[in-house]
Amino acid sequence: MAIPGDPYYIGDAYELSQIRLKLSEPSNIDETTPRPYLNHIDRLTDNGWPQLRYLADWMRVSTAPPKWNLLTAEDREERASRVKAALLEFRADSITRHDISTTAELASLSSNSPLGSKGLVSRLFVVEDLSRDVIETLGLHLDIDPMFFRGHISDYTWYNNRDPWIELPDIDLVARNRSFFHVRYSNTRYFREPESYSLARTETGGFNVLRRINRDGNWVHGADIPGSNVGMVRTKTSFWVQPRKAKSTEPVTAVLLVDPSVTAGFPLWGHYNDFAPCPSVADNLPPRPPRGSAFENIIYQLQHMRTQDIELLVSDPRFLFQKPLCIVCAEWQTLVRYANTRLSQLEWEIEDPYLRNLQDDLSNTLDKLHSWRRRLPIYKTIVSEVLFQVIRRDHFVNASINTLLVLEQDFKIILDELNHLHERAERIMAVVTAVMSIEESKKALQQNRSFARLTYLAVTFVPLSFVSSFFAMNEDITKLGRTFWIFFAVAIPVTLLALVVVRFSDTVVEVSHRLLRQSTRNNPRYHDYNSKRK
Numbered sequence: 001m002a003i004p005g006d007p008y009y010i011g012d013a014y015e016l017s018q019i020r021l022k023l024s025e026p027s028n029i030d031e032t033t034p035r036p037y038l039n040h041i042d043r044l045t046d047n048g049w050p051q052l053r054y055l056a057d058w059m060r061v062s063t064a065p066p067k068w069n070l071l072t073a074e075d076r077e078e079r080a081s082r083v084k085a086a087l088l089e090f091r092a093d094s095i096t097r098h099d100i101s102t103t104a105e106l107a108s109l110s111s112n113s114p115l116g117s118k119g120l121v122s123r124l125f126v127v128e129d130l131s132r133d134v135i136e137t138l139g140l141h142l143d144i145d146p147m148f149f150r151g152h153i154s155d156y157t158w159y160n161n162r163d164p165w166i167e168l169p170d171i172d173l174v175a176r177n178r179s180f181f182h183v184r185y186s187n188t189r190y191f192r193e194p195e196s197y198s199l200a201r202t203e204t205g206g207f208n209v210l211r212r213i214n215r216d217g218n219w220v221h222g223a224d225i226p227g228s229n230v231g232m233v234r235t236k237t238s239f240w241v242q243p244r245k246a247k248s249t250e251p252v253t254a255v256l257l258v259d260p261s262v263t264a265g266f267p268l269w270g271h272y273n274d275f276a277p278c279p280s281v282a283d284n285l286p287p288r289p290p291r292g293s294a295f296e297n298i299i300y301q302l303q304h305m306r307t308q309d310i311e312l313l314v315s316d317p318r319f320l321f322q323k324p325l326c327i328v329c330a331e332w333q334t335l336v337r338y339a340n341t342r343l344s345q346l347e348w349e350i351e352d353p354y355l356r357n358l359q360d361d362l363s364n365t366l367d368k369l370h371s372w373r374r375r376l377p378i379y380k381t382i383v384s385e386v387l388f389q390v391i392r393r394d395h396f397v398n399a400s401i402n403t404l405l406v407l408e409q410d411f412k413i414i415l416d417e418l419n420h421l422h423e424r425a426e427r428i429m430a431v432v433t434a435v436m437s438i439e440e441s442k443k444a445l446q447q448n449r450s451f452a453r454l455t456y457l458a459v460t461f462v463p464l465s466f467v468s469s470f471f472a473m474n475e476d477i478t479k480l481g482r483t484f485w486i487f488f489a490v491a492i493p494v495t496l497l498a499l500v501v502v503r504f505s506d507t508v509v510e511v512s513h514r515l516l517r518q519s520t521r522n523n524p525r526y527h528d529y530n531s532k533r534k
């Protein structure tokens with residue numbers, strides 16, 4: 001039974017999948033549609049690959065399994081049948097694009113053998129989002145390792161003990177023999193008003209793959225528009241190449257998975273520049289890259305490959321991923337610049353007394369800093385994965401060269417900058433903590449001064465009250481006129497004496513302690529005791 005807010009109603013990591021049990025009932029299963037690839041995943045799940053259970057559940061729901069009870073049967077079927085893909089065929093003298101919008105078209109193109117195509121060097125299926133039908137069709141006809149799809153559908157940076165969507169990393173011995181890899185990055189967007197951010201969250205919730213947007217929330221007085229925000233959309237792209245024999249000349253078949261693009265808001269700072277050099281004044285401007293869609297942008301970059309670049313595909317199929325990896329690198333550079341901006345603004349808040357007074361104290365600054373101290377180590381891990389598991393990977397589908405090494409220096413620079421930002425955040429944290437301690441000390445000193453004033457007032461009026469009470473013991477009030485001056489004659493000296501005692505009480509105590517220590521040292525017993533200790 002589903003409990004609101006409980007994601008484990010689908011079964012935790014130590015239970016059987018409730019989705020598989022429920023949808024396997026005769027009343028819920030569609031007997032007219034065989035799904036051999038899903039059945040293959042079920043067999044693997046039961047025989048040594050338990051983490052594929054999440055992929056099987058995902059295919060049955062066609063989105064993140066915890067959303068199962070939130071979708072109607074019509075919603076699930078619409079998600080399951082989504083197809084948005086394109087087949088790019090690379091020949092020495094041309095690049096041909098075939099748009100795919102139905103499962104039948106995808107099945108027809110993926111089942112055709114490329115061996116009979118004259119002059120074909122490579123074919124690449126570019127797929128936006130995933131669905132049950134896309135995974136079933138490509139997985140079956142191209143014999144794709146299910147772990148390729150499993151690694152693309154989720155978006156978690158850490159796991160609870162019960163999570164059935166746990167994704168444990170492969171040991172390097174296994175990972176370097178796989179013919180695929182995944183690359184995570186963050187797409188940074190600016191939202192001018194809260195409504196656009198809410199629309200972006202709705203868009204990501206409509207993706208089949210699990211993707212989320214993290215709101216920064218570090219609004220700065222005088223620099224940001226009230227209500228504006230910056231969001232980091234957690235994004236992933238995955239690349240698979242069909243294994244081939246060493247020194248094989250058969251066409252390369254590959255699959256590139258990309259995420260749908262968020263259209264709400266704006267690319268932060270208007271997006272990055274094109275990767276090509278600026279044309280000369282005498283040259284005609286090339287077509288503008290379609291920046292609104294990652295799917296179209298990647299296809300645009302791939303369609304502008306040169307003839308000598310296409311020839312490299314035989315030696316290293318990873319060259320198909322070089323342009324997408326350039327886009328990933330550009331997105332990371334944008335995020336690094338943004339992180340540097342926010343840390344600089346936090347330092348500004350600490351330095352400028354006016355900004356500190358606007359927020360009463362530095363607790364808000366501390367909260368902002370904590371969010372970056374949490375994110376930066378995650379970003380460092382992701383960039384390290386790209387550098388060591390993708391770019392510096394020597395063996396990949398019998399490739400004789402590594403065409404991704406040209407981006408090694410770029411990612412090393414990004415990783416170095418993230419390390420610097422992390423260290424800088426730690427230093428700022430120490431400064432903020434010290435400044436807050438100083439501010440608290442100042443407040444405590446101010447409070448002590450207030451208490452001192454109250455003490456002087458009490459010392460002033462207590463003797464007066466005492467003398468008044470003393471003279472009030474006379475029952476005959478008429479006689480007080482003759483003794484009225486005596487009140488002041490006694491009260492004023494007593495009050496002055498009390499103030500002197502309070503003012504110099506610390507000095508009196510210190511002198512008393514000094515005299516006591518001196519008298520102790522002059523005592524013969526003190527010398528006898530010290531001699532015995534020696």
